[in-house]
Amino acid sequence: MMRNSPAAGDITANSYNDHANIPRAPKPTNKFTNTNDHHPKEMVDELSFRLRNMSDNSPHPQLEDIDSPTEDDMSLKDAYRSRMLFGASPSTQMSPLTRSPWASYVERPATDLCDPNSNYTGLIASLVREEGNIYSLAATGDLLYTGSDSKNIRVWKNHKEFSWFKSNSGLVKAIVIAGEKIFTGHQDGKIRVWKVSGKNPSVHKRIGTLPTFKAVVNKSLKPKNYTEVxxxxxxxxxxxxxAISSxxxxxxxxxxxxxxxxxxxxVWSVSDFKCLESITAHEDAINSVVSGFDGMMFSGSADGTVKxxxxxxxxxxxxHFFIDNLLKQECxxxxxxxxxxxxAVYAGSSDGLLHFWEREKLLSSGERLTGHKLAVLCLAAAESLVFSGSVDATICVWRRxxxxEHKCLCTLSGHTGPVKCxxxxxxxxxxxxxxxxxxDxxxxxxxxSVEPADGERQQRARSSSGQIFSRMREKSKQVTSDEVAAVYLIAGFNWDPFAQPIKLGGKAGSGSQFK
Structure with missing residues (x-):
């Protein structure tokens, strides 16, 4: 039965702390954790000796050396000291500070953070305007568009606000870009179309609304164009x-x-803004729709199905013709x-699970990934990587x-509220x-930044491990934290001894360092 309330799984600013209505995910497993219980004794002894004799002039600051800590910094420090004193907990229960085996908090120069050739993984910058919660975003070229519940769509360039334009329609729930046209979906059920001014690139003009006023008038004249709601x-x-959700x-x-x-x-024509088709696809609110290969379209709903x-x-x-139900569930x-x-097609659920179906298997068998404690609200993909954002305020990075098989490479932490887009x-x-x-x-x-495939990574590790150990034996040279982290990875360790909070002048964020 269709509901009049917001869709299940769609989190609002007033409700995201109320987790009682969101089914919790099963306890995370360490299915994808890269561990090794057998450590070469000689390697461990040499690493321990080297770490005990690190010079006081090490370029890596101790926790107490960081100036003006924020509340997030202090909580990260406490967690860090706890790990130093008591070691990692064997429990598989995730915490707000859960990180991947390669996760590290590293204080790095700003030049390194912005260098496109850097292998750094983690937070680069945080864009904050105290005017509304962020519900949608889209990136094109060097521009980033963000939609919120403040009636404004903001444009960012090089991590700074470039321009903005007002939609006058409340919450902006979806943004997509097709060439020079920018489409925004709104709470009022309308789609608005924008275009950058040819004279001033910071000015955006509205060039249409879907459906168009002319189309509404024409359809209103014939009774057959009305449907029961x-x-x-x-x-x-x-x-x-x-509301338009996707x-x-x-x-x-x-x-x-x-x-x-x-x-x-x-279904709309991008060229002339005509509505070509309307599909009653589900029994409850539709939360997501995506189009892809072979003329296929997939829809996911609060009724628990993916069609x-x-x-x-x-x-x-x-x-469009219905082909199959890929998923039927309560969540x-x-x-x-x-x-x-x-x-592959991926679907996030309100129970925190990530489901996927492979095209080569004709989408017949679905599998699932466990990485979040609470609802998965958004997904993105790039090459072999899939990113999942959740109500638990984290982003999991998966690699196919x-x-x-899928491996969770790292967990990005830094948000204080649900990750919506x-x-x-x-x-x-x-x-x-x-x-x-x-x-938030x-x-x-x-x-x-990720390493290449396993085979290439192992080959690179074998060729470089001898050089790293050779440098460690040269007492006259200082070993960098990156080299130690690399040796830890080769030796089978899953923790970086130089973990530090990232200092960016704002709230702390975390990521992983791949070398």
């Missing part, structure tokens, strides 16, 4: 009568899909994404390995920039 009310089929573009960017809490998916649809053309008309489906290669900027040489928007009213920018 809640109760005895009727509505024109080209209009959403509830927007997605077809592969060729000729079609725009809009999913709504009114249980329908509507697959195929696009076909009947003359000049576009029509709401809150987010969907297709990886860039089109080989050969054979379809994610975007990834295409990277190079295994480096990406990740943007996350949260109900901030947008955080992360650098994620």
């Amino acid at each position: 809640r109760g005895s009310h009727k509505n024109i089929w080209i209009k959403h009568f509830d 927007l997605s573009l077809s592969e060729d960017q000729s079609l725009l899909y809009s999913g709504s809490w009114d249980t329908t998916v509507k 697959a649809w195929r696009r076909e053309y009947e003359g000049k008309r576009t029509k 709401a489906v809150t987010s969907l994404i297709i990886n860039p290669s089109g080989t 390995e050969k054979g379809g 994610l975007a990834v900027e295409d990277g190079s040489r295994c480096r990406w920039t990740v943007y996350s928007g949260s109900l 009213k901030s947008v955080k920018i992360w650098r994620v």
